[in-house]
Amino acid sequence: MKRNSRRGSLGKYKAIGGWIFVAPALFYFALFSFYPLINAFYTSTLQKDILSLQPSKFIGLENYVYLFRSEDFWKSIEATAVFTLGCFIPLATVSLLLAVFIYSRSKRFQNFLQMAYFLPAILSTAAAAVVWLLVFDPRGLANQWVNFIANTPGIDHKWLALSHMVRFSTIIIYFWKYIGYFTIIYFAGLSNIPRTYYEAAKVDGAGSWTQFWSITLPLVKPTIVLVSIIAMIQCMRTFSTQYLFTQSGAATEPINVITLNIYRTAMRDRYIGRASAMSIILFFAILIFSWFQLKVSRTEKISYI
Amino acid sequence: MNKVRMVQPTRKIGKRKQAYHRVGWRFSYLDNFLVWGILVVTMGLVLTPLAFMVVSSVMPYREVMRIPFRWIPTSFHWQNYWQAIRGNDGSFIYLRNILNSFFVASMVTLTTVFISAMTGYGLAKLPFRGRNLVFIMIMATMMVPFEAIMIPLYLIVTKFGWQDSYTGLIIPLMVNAFGIFLMRQFLITFPDAVIDSARIEGASEFRIFWDIVLPNAIPAVVALGILTFRQQWDSLIWPLLITQSEEMKTIPLYIVRFNSEKYTNEGALMAVAVIASLPIIILFFSMARYFTGGLTISGMKH
Amino acid sequence: MKRICVFFVLVLIISGVFMFAGEKKGEAQKITLLYWTFEDPTLTTIEERFVQEFQNKYPDVTIKRSTYPSGENIEQKVLIAFAVGKGPDIINLEMRASFPYVVYGRVAPIDPEAVGYKSQEEIYNDYLEGTLNVVTHEGKLYGLPEQLGSYNLLLNKKYFREAGLNPEKDYPKTWEEMLEVAEKITIREGEIIMRRAFDFRYPQYLTSWLPMVQQLGGSFLSKDASRCVINSEAGLRVMQYMAEWGPNGRNFGSPTYANARKNFNKDDGSIAMCLTGLYQTARLKVENPAFYESGEWMFVPYPRFADAVSDNGCNYYSHFFMVNAEKPDYNQKSAWRFIGYMTKHPEEYMVESALIQPRKSLMKSDVFNKYPYADLFIQEIAKSYPVIHHMNALKFEELMKEAIQSVMLTGVDPKEALQRLEQKANEVMLGG
Secondary structure: OHHHHHHHHHHHHHHHHHHHHHHHHHHHHHHHHHHHHHHHHHHHOOOOOOOOOOOOOEEEHHHHHHHHHHHHHHHHHHHHHHHHHHHHHHHHEEEEEEEHHHHHHHHHEEEEEEEEHHHHHHOOHHHHHHHHHHHHHHOOOHHHHHHHHHHOOOOOOOOOHHHHHHHHHHHHHHHHHHHHHHHHHHHHHHOOOOOHHHHHHHHHOOHHHHHHHHHHHHHHHHHHHHHHHHHHHHHHOHHHHHHHHHHHOOOOOOHHHHHHHHHHHOOOOEEHHHHHHHHHHHHHHHEEEEEEEEOOOOOOOOOOO | HHHEEEEEEEOOOHHHHHHHHHHHOOOOOOHHHHHHHHHHHHHHHHHOOOOOOOOHHOOOHHHOOOOOOOOOOOOOOOOHHHHHOOOOOOOOHHHHHHHHHHHHHHHHHHHHHHHHHHHHHHHHHHHHHHHHHHHHHHHHHHOOOOHHHHHHHHHHHOOOOOOOHHHHHHHOOOOOOHHHHHHHHHHHHOHHHHHHHHOOOOOOHHHHHHHHHHHHOOOHHHHHHHHHHHHHHOOHHHHHHOOHHHHHHHHHHHHHHHHOOOOOOHHHHEEEEHHHHHHHHHHHHHHHHHHOOOOOOOOHHO | OOOOOOOHHHHHHHHHHHHHHHHOOOOOOOEEEEEEEEOOOOHHHHHHHHHHHHHHOOOOOOEEEEOOOHHHHHHHHOOOHHHHHOOOEEEEEEEEHHHHHHHHOOOOOOOHHOOOOOHHHHHHHHHHOOOOHHEOOOOOEEEEEEEEEEEEEEHHHHHHHHOOHHHHHHHHOOOHHHHHHHHOEEEEOOOEEEEEEEEOOOOHHHHHOOOHHOOOOOOOOOOOOOEEOOOHHHHHHHHHHHHHOOOOOOOOOOOOOOHHHHHHOOOOOEEEEEEEEEEEHHHHHHOOOHHHHHHHHHEEOOOOOOOOOOOOOOOOEEEEEEEEEEOOOHHHHHHHHHHHOOOOOOOHHHHHHHHEEOOOHHHHHHHHHHOOOOHHHHHHHHHEEEEEOOHHHHHHHHHHHHHHHHHHOOOOOOOHHHHHHHHOOOOOHHHO
């Protein structure tokens, strides 16, 4: 039905429509995202103390040079990398698994199950922090349960003290919080696949495993790409978990992720120039990794019609 | 095409098996057991901190921090809820904060969902020169850490005079790239044939969007709505910067305030958290039926 | 549906505009002062009343008082507001955080007349010796105290007795004794401490840890404040003490347990002593009246080292009312008037909020002398140093935290940690 002869005017019609649909968001972002971003770019080339009324000194790329030579900065990179890898891979994969399992249950349970996994997310960050800090307290539930299961009474696993443990603890909390989110997204993606496809395949004699591989997986691929990228970006931008941890006595250095470093440099040390430079570096890092992910998994439109 | 109609179960099998037929997957008994096992165990782990929250909310604070924690409370300390609503200063400002959170989150959700769907549709289905560039630019905004743009954003908002108002709380958060990305990915798989045939019949782009695409993208729309609402519900830093009077503050600010240095009643704090979580739970349950609606692309068969 | 949304958004924008059109009244007639301070219900009760009374006295001035969660939250809020040039008229922050505002000239020197004195000299005479030094810069005074505070040892008598000790006599007077007492009182299950004898006030190292070093004759900064000198004999001894105290030593406590002071009021057996301020007793009265009435608690002075060369207690921190220097002259004058009005009521601050304002008149009053342990606190403060104020004070505290935590939690060698601390602090002072 789609004939090329129509493309001329139809194409232009679509193009104008495209711009109209996209315009509001673009206008909004120009004001509330691009302008602040450009401002951050500019600030990163200055040596500036937030409170100082003196005119700021232009120092070009010096902030960046300082950062790349700074041990503290590289430690933050390491903390962020460990957290991101340790978190987004389990998040993206386990949630798919859960979504598939939930999808295979009857309708009654589907809502209930999704809700159950999403519930941690509804617990506000501040309240969740209080609860988890009690859990990870040496006298708290975490030690109690692990000691019970491993039959090691009285051992303190130092959830908030040892470097690798405190990183693990932050990953646990983040995973717990967001597993529901991604399960819901995957589930919506699975729901997107018309049942007629499955029915048609069944008629052709395909078993459930084949159906999964040939129908579900390819059609849910855009969702998989979506979820991995979002999960990765969110993990790289993690802030409140680490912030609340460090505020209440946990070891700081192992979880001093980049965003926390940016925040501290700006708010506590007042070096807004250096903080902006770190933000720009983070921004580019995220950009590069996302582009890479998109490239690796080219999304094709799959249509069985 | 007509073959499709024949795939109804011809026998009245038990309800369970019928469900599998509908979905198209069938699991053996063992698989079934395993799946349920995994689902239940993970669910248990996931819900434990929440159970802790609910149980603690009716305990006097001394028992909340008790080691070992007693899961069954000896008595029901409902005063915690009264204190939660009343506040440490007796002002009942929590009720106003809840209203604020509700209003702000709703407005942000409505606008986000609408604009995300619109923009996502444009990016997915309406090819125009520079579309990929626009997509990348929008994605880029998602990668900017909030801490970096916090100050310039505050500057813009105060220049407009929007501090301490609903406008200031809502407008800067009204659109977000995550939503656009989500909608685009879903809408990409929407069959072109349907859209093109509607175009040929003379429908305007907006009508196609509104009447055909959107109703069939309900799971995505609802998912985005719930996620956005929840994110706004929990937002702390921006309301902190923008609000000045108590009447404008939102729930997370109340929680921080309740949990300050001088007032440490964990039981009442958990009660505050339970009250704060109720609207989201209600929202989810009421929206849940839209999730499993699925796509009904009956139009395609013609 | 879309139309409803559009309508809503328009309504919002319009109402937003109106809300602020309302505030921009003519300059000559009325002014509005913005006053930002901490969240504290008792403080709010008193100060809202002051606001009303002041507004009645000066009808052309309206004061809008806003409160924020103390600590990082309010500090961040004030910082950002000033950064974009929209700071409030009056602020109340802890000196550690507000010192940069003084140095950069963002806050104004005091206007003695507006505050109710004839000269700056008179103000100094009205307050306890030395308590205004931290807020004096290049000969000018930049604020008046909202509170002065410090920490001493609050102990639960019951747990002493349970360990066979007499709380009135056997409480630890020295840090060495502290270790002995801890040995007797601590109860553990394996590695996990179920009852701590005592624990430090972990995040606040400038206030409660540094004085230990100062007792042994050390200090963080050199006399001219040009470099860090923490890597000294004194510093090393205290660092070693922390190593011994923590989980890798004799395991008496650690930063990873719930705060000692938060658990104290519960009287649940988990903590016998904590370092805290006078305000805690006011809280105790409300939170756990049975425990408060039983009198099974007491304050004793901050411990010293047995061979201390300086008899200082815990460092004292201060909060000051300050005025934004970028506001119009009349705003500033009115702001100082209001501050003067508030600080005329030190008894109320004491009784309602347990906050000490170091005015000589308060020290002589009945209210003060009858308040339990108020004299102990003032005596200790008289002997102690103020929390250091420096442009990088907050960063120094962060570095201290890293050093101490690495020694206590991950078993880093104290000498090494101390060296790193000194090195990093010096880098910071050079603009690093």
